[in-house]
Amino acid sequence: QQQVKQSPQSLIVQKGGISIINCAYENTAFDYFPWYQQFPGKGPALLIAIRPDVSEKKEGRFTISFNKSAKQFSLHIMDSQPGDSATYFCAATATGNQFYFGTGTSLTVIP
């Protein structure tokens, strides 16, 4: 059973555009929602994370929007750049426990 559902599987965006990746979860015990960025042949790197007590968190060009009632959260990449081309994973966990990962989104930013 997939604890965290992620979409789309792949995404192509023009340089300067907005990339949006969505995730949904079912377990209401989850209280920490990170996003990871992974380049080919590398381990995932923490990009940005949010807790359910806020609805939005912004760090530079990256923003997480969180909808607790809908049990959904999304990553927005503003002014997308070719260097942002990577695979993005959302995740969820109940603090102190196992992390559950989405299936990943392959983002390609076209110059």
Add this chain to the structure above:
Amino acid sequence: GAVVSQHPSRVICKSGTSVKIECRSLDFQATTMFWYRQFPKQSLMLMATSNEGSKATYEQGVEKDKFLINHASLTLSTLTVTSAHPEDSSFYICSAPDWTGSRYEQYFGPGTRLTVT
């Protein structure tokens, strides 16, 4: 942020041999580490949870006799792939959670590419 290292980054071995992969937390102590396997263009599949001072907890379907995990210290966990076969070829990634104040975050190693010939 905290740093997790893995060694080796790449290894090629012959079928039937064993391979050991090390995972180290460099600037923090980790009583728990996680081992993942990742196939091309797929998500991370949790294989097992490594616990310092006790036996590892394996996920369903993961052969504990084939994937031996030893959490030797608060900064080191090892994964040994025994009697490796070509189907064990994959990208293996470890991670370790760390508390930073009230924040609980997971830090990943750079991964180990295993190729079994």
